Amino acid sequence: KVGFEDHRSNLSLSLAAELQKLSDADRTGSRQDLVVTGRAIAAIINKYCEELRKVASACRDPVLQDKLMRNAQALKNYGTQVKIMASVRAASQGSAPSFVHEKGRQGSHTDQLLADLAQNLGVLISENSTTVSTIRSSKRF
Numbered sequence: 001k002v003g004f005e006d007h008r009s010n011l012s013l014s015l016a017a018e019l020q021k022l023s024d025a026d027r028t029g030s031r032q033d034l035v036v037t038g039r040a041i042a043a044i045i046n047k048y049c050e051e052l053r054k055v056a057s058a059c060r061d062p063v064l065q066d067k068l069m070r071n072a073q074a075l076k077n078y079g080t081q082v083k084i085m086a087s088v089r090a091a092s093q094g095s096a097p098s099f100v101h102e103k104g105r106q107g108s109h110t111d112q113l114l115a116d117l118a119q120n121l122g123v124l125i126s127e128n129s130t131t132v133s134t135i136r137s138s139k140r141f
Contacts, residue, residue: 038086045079
């Protein structure tokens with residue numbers, strides 16, 4: 001039987017690969033790939049959220065259950081935001097106003113927003129992993 005950790009690992013790898021594709025599409029200016037990859041990222045996140053909801057529904061601790069459900073909703077919101085930002089980035093290729101990043105690179109505000117969304121996704125996924133591990137180790141299923 002495949003457990004949540006296996007699904008999480010597979011989904012995390014898929015998400016990382018799609019985020020790399022998104023970055024590549026942005027760098028090469030491929031509008032179609034930006035849109036398609038943004039949608040793929042949202043689909044992966046939605047699948048991950050389904051898995052979180054299954055774990056939450058089996059959890060006997062109402063506080064941890066609520067935390068997983070809230071995090072699943074936050075992840076779903078981030079997935080929607082990535083999809084929207086990827087579409088905006090595709091539509092604004094070459095016309096977005098630029099600025100200088102903290103690290104000295106030239107970029108657009110959309111670049112920074114996409115980077116922030118990716119970072120926040122990582123934080124939430126890590127937090128969910130810790131919560132699921134806590135549930136499993138405390139046998140609150």
